[in-house]
Amino acid sequence: DDMEDIVQVGTIGLIKAIDRFDLTREVEFSTFAIPYILGEMKRFFRDTGWAVHVPRRLQELRSDLAKAKELLHNKLDRDPTVRELSDHLNLSEDEVIEGIVAANGYTAGSLDTPADSAPAEQSRTVADLIGEEDPAMEKVENLQTLAPLMEKLNAREHRLIELRFGQELTQAEIGAELGVSQMHVSRLLSRTLSKLRAGMLTER
Incomplete structure (x- = not known):
């Protein structure tokens, strides 16, 4: 500092x-x-x-745990267990675990830290090596694009989409609900979905 x-x-x-x-x-x-x-x-x-804000009680517990770990390690010639730490500090095991978890917030590494010793222009960062593409993200983006397009549908088209994809009815069941043939439902669905698909391609 x-x-x-x-x-x-x-x-x-x-x-x-x-x-x-x-x-x-x-x-x-x-x-x-x-x-x-x-x-x-x-x-x-x-x-x-602290890199992450934690309650003062846990900050003080981290210090107590560090001292207890060092003392018990010297005494036992190994790392102490949660039970041994809780007995030594007269705390419950849950409190000790909470303190250990909170201690992880004392320092934080940057996602931009180089992950290897390659030259800077070739080096990869920690962020390059963690995580993976979330397939659900594309669904979220599609839904965000689709929502305003759905509002532009007329009442019949909206009802058709709700029955097919909301209630998951078959085309025959939709035809019975709307009083039209299955063939007509198929044509209406095809036309409505084409309208939505074209709108989504235009929005992107």
Whole structure:
């Protein structure tokens, strides 16, 4: 962090110490002031050091977990389990798991980070290597384009589309519903779908 910000934060702690210092206690001013200065600095790092904002309770739990992990690792000569961490910290296993998950928000990597050591113009980023094309995205785009075209249909065409694709009726069932032949339903559907298809091609 910028040193100027840290000095300013420390100065706030110093001012608080000056305001609260009591000469009658016969304590060195430096001894009294240091906890105030350090407290402000720790609060600053706690509030600004996280890549993702998490509640202060979880920020403090991350620190407790880190200390507990180190202590238990030295004692057990292996990484401690969630149960061992919860017993050591007098917390439930759910709370420990919540703290571990929250700790992942302390740092964040950029999707633009190079994923290999190739020259810059040939290098791929992390974003190039993760995720995959979502086939549902094309459906969403089609629906967005289709919605205003549907509004332009007349009542009969709209009813026809609703029966065929909304209620999933067969052409014979639609004919019975509308009082026309299956052949006529087929022609109406073909004409209506051609109108919608042409509209979508024009919109794109």
